[in-house]
Amino acid sequence: MSFVTGAAMRSLEEAAFARGVSAEALMDLAGEGIAERLIEQFSRPGSAIGYVGKGNNGGDALVALRHLREAGWRIAIRAAFPEEEWGELPRRKLRDLAIAPEIDVPRHKGSGPFLLLDGLLGIGAKGALRGPVAAMAEEMATLRQNHGAVVAAMDLPSGLDADTGSGEAVIADLTLPVGVAKMGIASPNGVLRCGRVVLVPLKDLPLPDDSFLKFFCPEAFPGLLEPRAHGFHKGDAGRAGILAGSPGMTGAAVICTSAALHAGAGLVTLHVEGDFPPHLLSAMPPEVMVRPSPDPVKEAFEARHDALVIGPGTGHASQHYHASLLEFLASDERPIILDADALNQIAKAGRLDLLKSNHVITPHPGEFARLAPELAGESAVTACGAFVQKHGCTLLLKGARTLVAKSGQAIRFNPTGHAGMASGGQGDALSGVIGTLLAQGAESTDAASLGAWLCGRAGERSLANGPIATASDTIRHLGGAIDDWRQRRR
The missing domain is CATH 3.40.1190.20 (Ribokinase)
Incomplete structure (x- = not known):
């Protein structure tokens, strides 16, 4: 499975749209896949706070929150902008959740992990974090540094350039690239800011396989480690x-x-x-x-x-x-x-x-x-x-x-x-x-x-x-x- 640039990722999405797949369907698949991966990573439910911006990256986080809530997590939202400035799809996903964004800085309540979902910016963002987004990123950093929070980035840490990996981005403990890993993840700065990297495959997204750099995971390399035949013996095991x-x-x-x-x-x-x-x-x-x-x-x-x-x-x-x-x-x-x-x-x-x-x-x-x-x-x-x-x-x-x-x-x-x-x-x-x-x-x-x-x-x-x-x-x-x-x- 190849790494892709931001432009290549958008081309993959456009190809899916041309085949009749809707943007909302991709968002629902992405959010559900993100939640599934997060549930696999943590042995018990805890508190999950979604940090959302205006765009579809925040929508992915909101869908993930819905699935986490169904799995027993306590959820909340922190919004960098008023709802009226959001895109149509994120607003729809907020209505599905039927909760309002928190006004104050969240605190961890109850037992289990304290998880922050970074959905502030998507792969199209360029340049330094600014204004309310920068303030929310700083808030996540403080909660991570001083209150034991774990930061999970939707697709990329906010502020990380999808192509070059440059930028004073959010430092994530876990990054969940959606569909295909982006080139910036493999850069030196990307390695420092992405933490563990867990791919979220999307079945409706056609995937390229022609890059000089490939993401090694079970979905991309099937056939390895097949079950042993029932007549297997120690000589066969090497x-x-x-x-x-x-x-x-x-x-x-x-x-x-x-x-x-x-x-x-x-x-x-x-x-x-x-x-x-x-x-x-x-x-x-x-x-x-x-x-x-x-x-x-x-x-x-x-x-x-x-x-x-x-x-x-x-x-x-x-x-x-x-x-x-x-x-x-x-x-x-x-x-x-x-x-x-x-x-x-x-x-x-x-x-x-x-x-x-x-x-x-x-x-x-x-x-x-x-x-x-x-x-x-x-x-x-x-x-x-x-x-x-x-x-x-x-x-x-x-x-x-x-x-x-x-x-x-x-x-x-x-x-x-x-x-x-x-x-x-x-x-x-x-x-x-x-x-x-x-x-x-x-x-x-x-x-x-x-x-x-x-x-x-x-x-x-x-x-x-x-x-x-x-x-x-x-x-x-x-x-x-x-x-x-x-x-x-x-």
Whole structure:
């Protein structure tokens, strides 16, 4: 599913109107879809306040409020302008609600979440927030900062340019693009202001599929993670070989192997050097086969693994370990994911020529800067495209919004995850999940994209227990994330 500009979105809407779909029908679908997504995000009803401007974006928020009320939420409205200045459709949706806008600043009453729906401005708005809209945006910011409110933006945070992502816009915790994601969401400023991004598909809207940047979600990539056949056995579930951990960095091995197991690997084998602290092996999941060896790299590459995961926590391994890795990478053709210290060794040795089409690399921005210092200063999307044009591997660039790229394919944008996942070990878990998907035969860009989506979604699921998600929390919720993908539930 492609990202679109504001003009392209309006063209899609006009095409729907030409087929006989009414603007009100699209608004009703959008508002209902927004409410459904919000109900999925929160485990119980609470208070929802709609902040509305003059236009149809506010109408979407009003329809969503109606559906939230039917689901048990307490609702209210804050209006930036008098009703007589509104468009016809928003006025009609206000009459449907049969409540008047609040005059005073709302306060959270009762239990449950305190949700603010940002419906002040739509995708056609340009320039800085002004006048009553600016005042309402400031009010939302104060409630978010000081009173625990959660801001959900209808389509885009008000003030964010749909095309460029520029603007001192509302800071949302959750953005719900309607129909198609807008280009501004993927900009650096958009990433900072949109929070989590949850698409609201519209069945009556024809969708383009020709952009250089695609929104990765279950609706756009059907067929991944199909149910297992009833005769499935552990050999069918993939044999993942993992080279991870070294003295002082054993936690990476525990996290990586645990994630591989919870992602569904049939057999997981950890290869470590012989001086790997024996008392720390007890921290490994009992299902993992641990193979200490004088030459673990050689043993891992010569074993009958379907895919290899290499690098998490290997920074304190021996010089022979690292030299052996570069040697075996040159000739092995099976799917391999290279992360963390494996990437640092490749960068240190200047051996980017080793990166091939069977490799998935997963650098964070610092590791990527060591691999490609010549791309410093470029946007993440531009840098990803330039890197994979030069190197044949699949690149997963970590960040607040992960990107996945491979030469000849559109770059994929992962919308899942949240700032509470900014903690050590999340990358190790991601590597284990991707390694499992590769071992099960997934194509490299599918494995990388799906791994990012599942880990991000697992982290979102842990929000029910608080705003911080550790790598262990992510692993614990992987099963639920898999169910969410299959059921298109997010």
